[in-house]
Amino acid sequence: MARSGAARSRQGAGAGREARGVEKRGVEKRAPGGAPERAVGLDRLIHERLRLGIVSALAVSDRLGFVELKRLMKTTDGNLSVHARRLEEAGYVTCEKSFAGRVPRTEYRLTGAGRRALERYLDHMEALIRATRER
Secondary structure (H helix, E strand, C coil): CCCCHHHHHHHCCCCCHHHHCCCCCCCCCECCCCCEHHHHCCCHHHHCHHHHHHHHHHHHCCCEEHHHHHHHHCCCHHHHHHHHHHHHHCCCEEEEEEEECCEEEEEEEECHHHHHHHHHHHHHHHHHHHHHHHC
């Protein structure tokens, strides 16, 4: 029998979160093996799938335009804009806007700090892979 909305609200707004695997605010997530996630040491900014894709694509290309990145990442304009802006705010990428005639052009480049952050991230992932394979 289905419960009424009032019965569900009495149960508490976050009651179903634990069942779905969503963490409560303020509760520290745990990495596999029980270690606190922050101990894993991954750069959370780069670790997100789309941002890792952007940084990786820019690492192998001198510069990429917005349309090129959007096609490579298979994402929407808005999603790409939000994630590229986060990387720009962190100093990992630069964004140059110009016009080709009347057509706006946005180009992204990886900064030195972005390249170093990607190298640290890749080194960390390689160490995790080695440690996992040694078990």
